[in-house]
Amino acid sequence: MHAVGVSSFGARIIARRRSGISSISGSQAMAVLRMMSLVHSRSLPPTHLSAESFNGRNRIVGAQRLWPTVCTTRSWSSQIRADAGVAAVDATKKAAQSGAFVDGLLGVESEAGRRLTSSQIIFLGTGTSEGIPRVSCLTNPEKSCAVCLAAAQLGNKNRRRNTSVIVRYLAPDGRLLNILIDAGKFFYHSALQWFPYYGIRNLDAVIITHAHADANGGLDDLRDWTNNVQPHIPIYVGLRDLTVMAKSHYYLVDTSVVMKGTAVTKLQFIPMSEEPFEVHGLKVTPLPVWHGPGYRSLGFRVGDVCYISDASEIPAETYPLLENCDLLILDALRPDRSSATHFGMPAALDEVRKIRPKRTLFTGICMSWIPCSFAKQFFMGCLLLQYLMKYLMAALCEMTEMTGMMHTMDHDKINAELAKLLDSEGLDVQLSFDGMQIPIDL
Known part of the structure; x- marks a missing residue:
């Protein structure tokens, strides 16, 4: 030894x-x-x-x-x-193998170099803005969040970064085009893991769903591409969102303010409306949704794939655009309830019942609602109730494991429950996960 x-x-x-x-x-x-x-x-x-x-x-x-x-x-x-x-x-090699970078570890077999025979969609991220695991759970002395503890382990499907997909479009002329939907705060980490693995090098376009940081917070990181891979990247973004980004990303939108000689990402911002448009010959149809009261976000349809990552309500005028959907990718934040800005699983399932796609994958997944440790700290702060709450909290934590209301948005457990809908209602519904690859027909 x-x-x-x-x-x-x-x-x-x-x-x-x-x-x-x-x-x-x-x-x-x-x-x-x-x-x-x-x-x-x-x-x-x-x-x-x-x-x-x-x-x-x-x-x-x-x-x-x-x-x-x-x-x-x-x-x-x-x-x-x-x-x-x-x-x-x-351990015998000093350099990374081709397409092999998974959470800082080298040597993982990749799919780089394998010739595609169809278009595909790859999930770069399937989590909420903070991602999973969360630092607050991992540093909690009580270690009470089973989902985050599991997500801290490499390869666990509960590990989730900001919602994002890349559409790999196999064009009729044989070109393989990479169209990214959203580049959020965790984008570069996702790219480190999945771009080498799937043999993705260039970015032919980026489409932004809305102006929040989990959708555009990684735009500055695109400088690695425009400095070393390609001269520029077209960015398709709604006009209202572009107005917001002119303040939050002012030096990317207006490069004239950048100090001379400073390396800056070379982006071509293309304002879009809610009307269909083309990206390198691929028709993209915006799917307007509400992402909280009064805040408009966009989903997108390519072929018979409909992607809605951030939504709390689907307006009536959008439902016709969702007809004959083969694959629906839909926001589902929590297992028990919706928030002001996101569908929870019950509301998301109601939308699936209305739209009736052939297959549904939920994304934008949170670890869950409220940890037992938080409730315990709150109640134990009431000194007169400490003795009583010692017993009540034990019952509360036991109850939450049965009802799925607190910290139980576990990938495999939720999927096992969702699988029952295929027999009971004819609904093919599952959770997506980071790195998931789906062949699609475009």
């Missing part, structure tokens, strides 16, 4: 030798830990890393923090993404 000391970061690495396997150098082990962000803080607990033989090669198969909530350590496929686990890392 060979030990590698990292006491300055309050962690240790144990590299185990097995029959026919060479030991892992300290520099390789430290590099992997840095990539996994496990040694960036002195407060982190000790960590151990093991090397095992896998298909005749040395691979680091996992890293575990030595505390009660321990991440599972098994190899996983980013194609299936069914279980929480750690991606295998080839």
Whole structure:
């Protein structure tokens, strides 16, 4: 057994030798830990890393923090993404394999280079504005949020970034065009993970649904493309939203205000109305919806795919645009109720019953409503009720696990319940997840 000391970061690495396997150098082990962000803080607990033989090669198969909530350590496929686990890392290579960057880990098999035979849609993000997991849940000493704790594990489908999809349009002339819908705050992190994996390099257009940060907060990051991949990127955005962005993204909308010599993203803003328009020959139909009282947001239809990521109400004039929909991608924030600006699952299901698409995937998913820890802190603040609330809170937390009202927007559990609708109502409804790929006919 060979030990590698990292006491300055309050962690240790144990590299185990097995029959026919060479030991892992300290520099390789430290590099992997840095990539996994496990040694960036002195407060982190000790960590151990093991090397095992896998298909005749040395691979680091996992890293575990030595505390009660321990991440599972098994190899996983980013194609299936069914279980929480750690991606295998080839410890003998210094460079990343082609198309292999998943949450800071190298060596994951990718689909880059595989020839597409149809258009497809890829979910870059399926979460709400804050994303999942949330820092407040991970740092809560009570560790009461099961969804966020699960999402902290690599490969878990509860890990969600800002809602965004990329439409990969296989044009009649054979060109493969990448059309991004929304570039929010987490866009660059999504691109790091999924662009190499799916072999996506260029961005042929970006379409913005509305002027909130979870839809356009990543526009500045497009400079990596306009500096290194392509000269500019067309941005399709509603005129009202462009007026807002002229203030929030003033230096992107009006580059004349930028200091000379400063690198700035080269974007071509194209105002759009609520009428259909074309992007590189692909017809795009706006789907006007309400994203809270008086606030207009846009969904979009391409072919028979309808995408509505931020909505609290669908106006009457939009329903005809949703007829004969094969795939509906719809906002569903919480399992129990709607908010002022987003459909909850009951309201979203009512919309599915009206529209009757062949298939529905929910997006914009939150971890859930209110953690038990918050309610406990609130009630325990009432000193006269502490003794009574000790028992009431235990009953409350037990109840919420049954009703799905608090912190139970778990991907697999919710999908198991939604699957029952196929038999009872003929509705094919499931939650989407980050990295999900769907072939579509355009």
